[in-house]
Amino acid sequence: MHHRRLMIATVLLLTTAAPALAEDPWWSISGLVDYSIGDYGTGKDTTLLYIPLTLGVSPVDRLTLSGTIPYIWQDTQTVVVTGGGVAVRKKKERQLSTTPSSVTQTESGLGDILFKGQYVLLEEKDLVPEVSPYLKIKFPTADENKGLGTGEFDETVGVDFSKTFFERLVGYVSLGYTFIGSPSGEDLRDSFGWSVGAAYRVTQPLSVFTFLEGATAISPGEADPLEILFGAEYKLTTALKLTGSVGKGLSNGSPDYEITAGFSVRF
Numbered sequence: 001m002h003h004r005r006l007m008i009a010t011v012l013l014l015t016t017a018a019p020a021l022a023e024d025p026w027w028s029i030s031g032l033v034d035y036s037i038g039d040y041g042t043g044k045d046t047t048l049l050y051i052p053l054t055l056g057v058s059p060v061d062r063l064t065l066s067g068t069i070p071y072i073w074q075d076t077q078t079v080v081v082t083g084g085g086v087a088v089r090k091k092k093e094r095q096l097s098t099t100p101s102s103v104t105q106t107e108s109g110l111g112d113i114l115f116k117g118q119y120v121l122l123e124e125k126d127l128v129p130e131v132s133p134y135l136k137i138k139f140p141t142a143d144e145n146k147g148l149g150t151g152e153f154d155e156t157v158g159v160d161f162s163k164t165f166f167e168r169l170v171g172y173v174s175l176g177y178t179f180i181g182s183p184s185g186e187d188l189r190d191s192f193g194w195s196v197g198a199a200y201r202v203t204q205p206l207s208v209f210t211f212l213e214g215a216t217a218i219s220p221g222e223a224d225p226l227e228i229l230f231g232a233e234y235k236l237t238t239a240l241k242l243t244g245s246v247g248k249g250l251s252n253g254s255p256d257y258e259i260t261a262g263f264s265v266r267f
Contacts, residue, residue: 001218001256028056032139038255041223042078042089048255049073049109050081062120070111072148073216083138083154084178084191085225086255087218089147100137104202107146113139118160129163136176144183152181158193168201172211192194197229205235209234209245217253225253231260 034050052070059065068152072081079086108226112224118134136156142149165171174195182188197211231245246257 003191019028025060026266027059028264028266030054030055030056030262030264032260034258036255036258038249038257040086040251040255041081042088044076044078045256046074046076046079046246048079048081048086049108052111052114052121064118066116066118068114068116069210070114071108072111072142073106073108074147080150081142082150082178082180082188082218083112083114083136083156084180084193085215085218085253087150087180087186087188088222089186089219106147107143107150109143109146110141112142112149112154115139124163129161131159131161133157134176140181150181150183150186150188152183154178154181170199172197172199186207189216189220191218199233207233207235209233215253223251223253226250227254227258229258240264 008175020150024205031053031062032051034052035048035051037047039045050070050072052068054066054068056064056066079088081087102180114136116136118132120132122128122131124130134157136155136158138154140149140151140153142151145254155177156176158174161173163171172195173194174193176193178191178193180188180190193213193215195213197209199209201207209229209231212227214226215224215230217224227247227249229245229247231243233241233243235241242261242263244261245259247255247260249257
């Protein structure tokens with residue numbers, strides 16, 4: 001499921017470097033290194049290194065806008081990264097316009113640029129969770145000839161829910177539907193994704209979290225992605241946070257293993 005939602009568990013925490021509802025405008029910079037490996041049911045492992053840099057801004061109360069520029073490195077072209085996850089290529093030789101012997105070459109470069117807008121529709125109250133719908137657009141800036149992207153736009157509409165329990169425990173639920181742009185010669189499907197999890201503040205600077213993430217498969221015949229994540233977040237200052245997580249795929253639609261590390265600074 002790779003960058004399917006830019007690591008829901010990690011980014012959800014990274015981008016909340018301060019309370020979601022702020023009286024004054026603010027800016028944030030977030031960085032992430034995501035390393036994953038898996039065969040996605042193809043019988044051949046694909047290693048992906050995904051490094052996004054995200055600039056966020058809250059121009060007015062409740063509204064957050066962000067843009068993400070990612071770098072991708074991968075050692076095979078048996079899969080391709082989309083706005084909803086990792087899709088298995090069915091016709092990779094023709095898609096890449098290469099001979100079969102060169103399909104497994106290493107490629108790297110600019111990934112697909114992402115833009116996201118999110119609005120806090122309902123504030124959290126005693127019996128009401130915070131409700132934040134969002135829209136995300138993937139622009140096809142990755143080189144499709146290198147197998148780094150599909151060359152098509154993807155759009156995701158979704159909503160995040162969060163609720164605090166007993167002061168230190170926060171529950172999260174995220175739902176999203178991605179309209180996948182399918183390039184000529186490929187049969188990619190739209191995908192419904194979800195995530196449920198919780199974060200617990202152990203001490204004032206340290207929190208731990210776990211998430212279970214799933215989605216419907218993008219490629220026909222591919223297993224539905226399902227992955228569990230465990231991680232921790234450490235607040236160095238009121239503005240700077242560090243986050244790390246490890247993930248284990250529970251189906252062939254997800255990477256076998258995933259490791260992430262990231263930071264967020266808010267101004």
